[in-house]
Amino acid sequence: MIPRWIYAPAALGAAFLLLPLVAIVARVEWTDFFTLITSEASKDALWLSLRTSAVATLLCLLLGTPMAMVLARTSFPGQGVLRSLVLLPLVLPPVVGGVALLYTFGRRGLLGDELEVLGIQVAFSTTAVVLAQTFVATPFLVVSLEGALRTAGLRYEVVAASLGAAPTTVFRRVTLPLVLPGLVSGAVLSFARALGEFGATVTFAGSLQGVTRTLPLEIYRLRETDVDAAVALSLVLVVVAVLVIGFAGRPGRSLG
Amino acid sequence: MRWPLLPLLLLLPLTACGGDDGASRTLTVYAAASLTASFEEIAEEFEAEHDGVDVELSFGGSSDLVTQIQGGAPADVFASADGATMTELVDDDLAAAAPQDFATNTLEIVVPSDNPAGIASLQDLARPGLNLVVCAPEVPCGAAAQQVAGNAGVALSPVSEEQSVTDVLAKVSSGEADAGLVYVTDVRAAGDDVGGITFPEAAEVVNTYPIAPVDGSDEPDLATEFVRFVLGDTGQGVLAGFGFGQP
Amino acid sequence: MSLHLSAVVEERGLDVDLEVAEGETLAVLGPNGAGKSTVLAVAAGLLRPDRGRVVLDGRELTGRTAWVAPHDRRVALMAQEPLLFPHLGVLDNVAFGPRSTGANRRTSHDAARRWLAEVDAADLADRRPGQLSGGQAQRVAVARALAAEPRLLLLDEPLSALDVAVLPALRQTLKRVLAGRTTLLVTHDVLDALLLADRVVVLEGGRIAEAGPTADVLERPRSAFAARIAGLNMVSGAWRDGVVDGIRGIAIDPAPVDGDQVVAVFRPSAVSVFRSSPGGSPRNALAVTVTELEPRGDQVRVRAGHLAADLTVQAAAELDLAPGSEVVFAVKASEVAVYRR
Numbered sequence: 001m002i003p004r005w006i007y008a009p010a011a012l013g014a015a016f017l018l019l020p021l022v023a024i025v026a027r028v029e030w031t032d033f034f035t036l037i038t039s040e041a042s043k044d045a046l047w048l049s050l051r052t053s054a055v056a057t058l059l060c061l062l063l064g065t066p067m068a069m070v071l072a073r074t075s076f077p078g079q080g081v082l083r084s085l086v087l088l089p090l091v092l093p094p095v096v097g098g099v100a101l102l103y104t105f106g107r108r109g110l111l112g113d114e115l116e117v118l119g120i121q122v123a124f125s126t127t128a129v130v131l132a133q134t135f136v137a138t139p140f141l142v143v144s145l146e147g148a149l150r151t152a153g154l155r156y157e158v159v160a161a162s163l164g165a166a167p168t169t170v171f172r173r174v175t176l177p178l179v180l181p182g183l184v185s186g187a188v189l190s191f192a193r194a195l196g197e198f199g200a201t202v203t204f205a206g207s208l209q210g211v212t213r214t215l216p217l218e219i220y221r222l223r224e225t226d227v228d229a230a231v232a233l234s235l236v237l238v239v240v241a242v243l244v245i246g247f248a249g250r251p252g253r254s255l256g
Numbered sequence: 257m258r259w260p261l262l263p264l265l266l267l268l269p270l271t272a273c274g275g276d277d278g279a280s281r282t283l284t285v286y287a288a289a290s291l292t293a294s295f296e297e298i299a300e301e302f303e304a305e306h307d308g309v310d311v312e313l314s315f316g317g318s319s320d321l322v323t324q325i326q327g328g329a330p331a332d333v334f335a336s337a338d339g340a341t342m343t344e345l346v347d348d349d350l351a352a353a354a355p356q357d358f359a360t361n362t363l364e365i366v367v368p369s370d371n372p373a374g375i376a377s378l379q380d381l382a383r384p385g386l387n388l389v390v391c392a393p394e395v396p397c398g399a400a401a402q403q404v405a406g407n408a409g410v411a412l413s414p415v416s417e418e419q420s421v422t423d424v425l426a427k428v429s430s431g432e433a434d435a436g437l438v439y440v441t442d443v444r445a446a447g448d449d450v451g452g453i454t455f456p457e458a459a460e461v462v463n464t465y466p467i468a469p470v471d472g473s474d475e476p477d478l479a480t481e482f483v484r485f486v487l488g489d490t491g492q493g494v495l496a497g498f499g500f501g502q503p
Numbered sequence: 504m505s506l507h508l509s510a511v512v513e514e515r516g517l518d519v520d521l522e523v524a525e526g527e528t529l530a531v532l533g534p535n536g537a538g539k540s541t542v543l544a545v546a547a548g549l550l551r552p553d554r555g556r557v558v559l560d561g562r563e564l565t566g567r568t569a570w571v572a573p574h575d576r577r578v579a580l581m582a583q584e585p586l587l588f589p590h591l592g593v594l595d596n597v598a599f600g601p602r603s604t605g606a607n608r609r610t611s612h613d614a615a616r617r618w619l620a621e622v623d624a625a626d627l628a629d630r631r632p633g634q635l636s637g638g639q640a641q642r643v644a645v646a647r648a649l650a651a652e653p654r655l656l657l658l659d660e661p662l663s664a665l666d667v668a669v670l671p672a673l674r675q676t677l678k679r680v681l682a683g684r685t686t687l688l689v690t691h692d693v694l695d696a697l698l699l700a701d702r703v704v705v706l707e708g709g710r711i712a713e714a715g716p717t718a719d720v721l722e723r724p725r726s727a728f729a730a731r732i733a734g735l736n737m738v739s740g741a742w743r744d745g746v747v748d749g750i751r752g753i754a755i756d757p758a759p760v761d762g763d764q765v766v767a768v769f770r771p772s773a774v775s776v777f778r779s780s781p782g783g784s785p786r787n788a789l790a791v792t793v794t795e796l797e798p799r800g801d802q803v804r805v806r807a808g809h810l811a812a813d814l815t816v817q818a819a820a821e822l823d824l825a826p827g828s829e830v831v832f833a834v835k836a837s838e839v840a841v842y843r844r
Contacts (some may be wrong), residue, residue, distance in 0.1 A: 108431040123432040124387060124415035155586055161573040162547055162580035163651040165603035170574075173603070177590040206389065206416025206427065213417075221419060224319050225394040 021238060028235055029228045036232040044210040045218035046236065052126060052214060053194035056133035060190040063134070064141035065183070069171075071142070072149035090139045097135050098203025105131060106204075128205035129212050133194035140193050141186040148182020149175070192244045195237070280308040283478050284330055286321045287313060288337035288465070290361070290421060293445050294498040295335065301490050302482060309478065317420065318396065325350060325470060332473040333482050335465060337361075338396045342466040352476060355466035357503035358486050359495050361439040362462055363400055365453040366428050366446070373434035378455045381435055382410050389424050389433040392417040397424075400461050401437040408457045425450065439463065444499040464503055505685045506655055510545045510555035510565075516709040517541045517552075523655075528686040530700030530717065534728055537706040539689040543657045546687060547580050548573040559655055574603075579653035583660045585644035587632035593619070593643050594628045600651025611650075618646040622676050638669030642676065649680060656686040662695060674698055693721065693732040705729045723755075725766055725844045727809065736774070736810050739766040739844065750787045752839030764844045773838035774812035776805060777831045778822060786833040793828040807832065 029036070036042065071083055089097055103109045105122040115122060122128050152175070160174045161167070176183070198216040205212040207221065215237055222230035287295045292315045299311035314321070314331070318341040325331050326348055334351075335358070336342040342355045367375050373386055381388050390412065391398030398417065405412045415433070418424045421442045427433040429449035443452035467486055469479035485491050492502060505525040511518045517538040523529045531539045544550035546557055548564060548571060557565040559578070564571040579600070587596045594615050595602075601611035619625045624642040632640060641661065648656060661677070662670055678698055681688075688700055696703050696717055704714040705726045712726035724730040730737035740748035742765040752767045759765045780788050791807035796819065798804075803819040805812045812832055814822075824830070 102430055102432065106430060106432050121387075123427075124389075155582070155584075156588060158547075158549060158573070159580060159582070159586050160588070160599065160603070162576075162578060162653075162657070163600035163603060163647065164574050164577065165599070166574050167572075169603050173599070174588060177588070180590070202419070202423070203426075207392065207418060208414070208416050211415075221392055221394065224317065 024231060024234055024238060027231050029232070032228060033232050033235075036229045037236055039229065041209055041213075041218060042229065042233055045213055045215045045233070048126070048129070048210060048213065049195055049215040052129045052133055053191050055130050056137055056194040057187055057191040059130065059134040060138045060141045060194075061183075061187055064138045064186070064190070065145060067138075068142045068145035068149060069175075072146045073154075086142060087139045089136050090143070094132075094136055094197065094199030095203050098132060098200035101128075101131060101135060101200060101204045123204065124206045124208070124212060126205075126211055129201050129214060132200035132204050133197045136197055136200055137190035137193040140189040141183075144186030144189060145179060145182050148179040148186075151182075152178045188244055188247055192241055195240060195244070281475060281478060282310045282312055283332050283475055283482055284312045284314065285333045285335065285482065286325065286329070286331040286470075287315055287333075287335040288318045288321070289315045290337055290439060290441060291315070291335055291465070294441075294495050294500065297494045297497075298486060298491050301494065302485050305485075306478075306481075311482070319344075330474075331470045332475050332479040333467065334470050335467040335486070337463065337465055339464060339466055341396075342468065345468065345470075350471050352469040352471040352473065353480065353483075355468040356483065356487060357464045358467050358491070359465040360462050360501040360503050361441055361465065361499075362458040362501065363397070363404055363437055364440045364443050364458065365455060366425065366436045366438050366443050366450050367434065367453060368428055368431045369449055369451050371451055371453075372431070375435045375453060377453075378404070378408055378410055378457050381405075381412055381437070387432065387434045388412060388414045389416045389418060389427045389436040390414045391421060391424060391437070392419055395419060395421075396463060397421050397438055397442075400463055403461045404437075404457055407460050441499040462501070465500075505560055506546070506687070507556065507558045508542065508546055510542070510552035510557075512538075512541055512545070512550065512552050514553075515541050518709055519704075519706065519711055521704055521711065521714070523685055523687060525685060526683045527702065528681050528684070528688055528700045530688045530690055530696040530703040531706060532691060532696060532703050532728065532732065533706030533712075534691075537728075538709040539706055540659060541709075542706070543580070543659055543687060543689060546655065547578050547657055548576050577652070577654045578657060579648040579651045579655075580657045581644055581648045581659065581661050583664045585632075585635075585637075585640035587635075587640055587643055587647070589632050591632075592628075593624075593630050593632065593635070596632065596643060597628075597647045597650050599647060604651070614650050615646070618650040619643070621649065621680060622646045636669070637665050638673055641665060641673060645677065645680065654685065656681070656684055658686060658688045658690075660689055660691070662692065663690070691732065693734075696732075697721065703729075723840070723842060724768065725842075730766075730768060731809075734771065736769050736771060737766050738810075739764070741765070742841065747841060749789070750834075750839060751836040752787075752841040753837060755840050755842045757843065759841065759843050765841050766844055767839050767841045769834050769839045771804060771811040771813040773834050774810075775833045776812050776814055776818070776822060776824070777833060780831050786835050787839065789832045789834075791830060791832050793824055793826055793830060795826060796824060805830075 067086060104111060105115065106112055107123060122131065156174050156178060157170050160170045165173065196216060201214060202217055207213045207217050215233060219230050219233045222233065285295065295313055299313055303309055303311055318337045321334065322341055322344050325334060325345065334345060345351050346355065365375060390401045393399055393402050416427065421438050424436040424438050425442060425446050428436045429446060443450060467483050469476065469483055473479050506523040509520040515538060519542060531542060533539050541550065545552050545565065551565065555565065556563065563569040564576050588599065594612060597615035597618055598611040601614045616625065616628060619628055622642045622645050624639065624646060627635065627639055627643060635643065662673060665673065681699055688695065690696055700717050702715060703717050703720050705712045705728050707726055707728055713720060713729060720729050721733040724733050724735060724737060727737060738748045738750050742759040742763045743761050745751055747765050747767045750767045791810060793805055793807050795806040796803055797806065801816060802813050803816055805814060805819065805824060810832060
């Protein structure tokens with residue numbers, strides 16, 4: 001039961017969000033669409049984006065899952081502050097993230113000397129793209145998973161332990177399956193965020209075809225010289241994002 | 257819900273709109289980003305000589321600015337970083353008078369202030385393993401870099417093709433890149449964080465800056481006056497101070 | 504001696520010391536908040552007491568320095584809700600314990616089928632937890648707990664969330680499988696205690712109010728809670744000249760002497776209700792105010808504070824009783840048993 005008048009601002013809000021998408025679709029040169037999105041540079045950018053986002057999502061899972069566990073299942077002084085700091089990239093302008101990463105992993109950054117000794121150069125490499133994407137995307141996984149863990153509660157884990165399962169077994173056979181929907185939707189959101197990442201990448205990783213120029217960077221580059229191609233690629237990104245969000249929007253099917 | 261404030265945070269970046277009033281006449285000048293420091297000074301001099309005139313400056317990539325003017329942005333004067341972009345304005349019948357060249361710029365090698373790679377010439381930029389950053393070929397400074405290297409027969413393999421001079425400078429000044437190719441004036445403007453290395457081949461590719469009053473201006477006379485001012489002694493003096501050459 | 508548990512948990516006002524013999528089922532009774540669940544948490548290793556020890560089969564699980572993790576205690580916990588893992592089938596749920604302690608898939612599935620049969624749930628093996636009724640799920644939960652072959656079984660009100668229709672059958676199953684198992688059973692249901700437990704302890708305010716064989720405690724309760732769940736009236740106080748708190752009764756061996764703290768216990772059905780004092784009779788007469796009328800079949804239980812009387816519906820109607828009515832509860836001294844606390 002909602003007040004009838006609420007439909008008006010709701011429709012306005014929906015129009016505000018959807019109209020720009022409509023505008024992109026309307027602006028696409030359909031006759032050349034396929035040629036535009038299959039140019040060498042476009043294919044390189046799309047393929048690079050998918051590859052780096054997939055690796056970044058994997059890193060998010062590896063780093064974010066333990067963090068979500070610690071935040072949801074333990075309590076210690078300063079935990080609230082730590083949570084806020086970990087989630088900072090959610091609200092931080094990505095370009096700030098890029099600058100921060102530069103001063104961390106860059107040649108003259110905090111870890112620069114150590115990395116140089118190891119012979120690793122991060123800046124201007126595909127690794128830098130993945131780092132930038134992981135940096136901005138991990139909080140999405142942590143938020144989503146911590147919520148799922150808190151909702152699932154401790155009860156099943158207590159029972160599992162009383163049946164003789166060691167903590168690692170409980171984590172693997174009870175906790176993870178129980179929060180699987182949250183884990184999946186967190187991973188999908190992280191992937192979407194990584195796919196759209198621009199600011200931190202352009203600041204930290206640079207822009208070179210096939211190495212660091214992801215789809216958003218390619219769109220930004222084309223925007224000045226080849227608007228039709230930029231629009232066509234934008235639509236590709238919109239479609240991928242819609243698919244991803246559509247997938248994430250189906251919660252908890254696996255538990256039937 | 258654990259994040260009740262999150263939607264509010266999303267609203268924060270709403271821009272605060274404002275504008276100053278009071279000044280009786282306002283002249284809006286759209287200028288290429290590389291002119292930022294010099295045009296700020298020229299505008300001040302111009303305001304000092306013209307009582308009650310307020311010069312508003314808008315800086316950006318030249319092609320971005322033309323796109324905005326084509327879209328109806330209220331520019332009175334347009335100063336471009338290259339002829340091709342100015343031609344777009346002229347072709348759209350948006351120039352109130354024929355464009356005039358007011359400055360030139362040539363490329364220079366930019367390195368971190370301690371020049372860790374020991375760069376001394378254009379040929380050094382082709383050294384394997386060097387972190388060279390240039391502008392993308394679509395951007396004027398990138399096109400110039402390609403041309404200079406092509407003329408000299410030097411094969412550049414940059415680690416990144418940046419979208420703007422600023423991005424190239426940022427990567428050099430932070431020490432991530434060993435060298436970059438930007439304009440003389442950019443090196444001068446960047447200050448002590450970077451060093452500039454001139455090279456003879458640069459003289460072959462000279463970038464010329466044209467300026468023109470924009471058609472449909474509310475202040476056509478003032479716009480013409482400003483163009484004349486930039487071309488005059490004061491304007492040329494300021495530009496020279498920032499490293500620009502005379503056409 | 505199989506389980507010895509002593510624990511002080513200051514935060515929850517708990518201070519208990521109890522023992523469960525090998526193969527014995529001990530029921531822990533008590534009102535809400537008395538500390539029953541805390542006792543289970545201490546035994547399961549979910550809570551570390553401020554002081555105390557838990558020793559199971561001679562192995563110190565909790566102590567001043569000793570600490571065995573929950574999964575290493577061989578103490579299985581079964582709660583009010585079955586809590587079957589929703590992502591596993593029934594068979595895998597029951598096999599969870601053996602699997603987790605190293606048995607291979609086949610061995611643990613065999614064990615799971617055996618334990619499902621033991622609780623008359625063999626036919627449920629291939630179902631998903633979501634396809635089970637409450638009673639079926641709790642049966643599977645029993646099998647799952649037993650399949651872990653615990654040395655101690657902790658049951659936390661295992662029947663309280665179930666439909667009354669399935670209770671008798673499941674109670675019988677529990678009675679069968681608990682025989683010979685060391686078990687701590689938390690309940691507030693007198694039938695559970697009577698049928699399943701060898702002994703009971705009654706917790707009140709975090710302390711043990713009384714302990715003993717189930718039948719004794721229910722027949723001769725010494726705590727208000729035990730009296731209530733046994734459905735008996737109880738008055739307590741000091742014994743003086745054959746009277747406790749104005750009530751005369753029959754003293755039971757060992758006979759109390761003057762000044763002893765005693766309880767006087769009598770059944771609600773032994774109480775007669777009058778509008779005014781009957782006078783001149785040998786009965787105890789207590790002036791009370793009716794607080795509640797509770798229909799029970801062809802009878803009405805008339806409650807007045809912590810005392811109760813059972814009347815026929817007809818008698819209650821004739822007396823025109825309602826909450827607030829001033830009446831007299833009368834009980835013959837011969838119906839009142841008095842014994843030391």
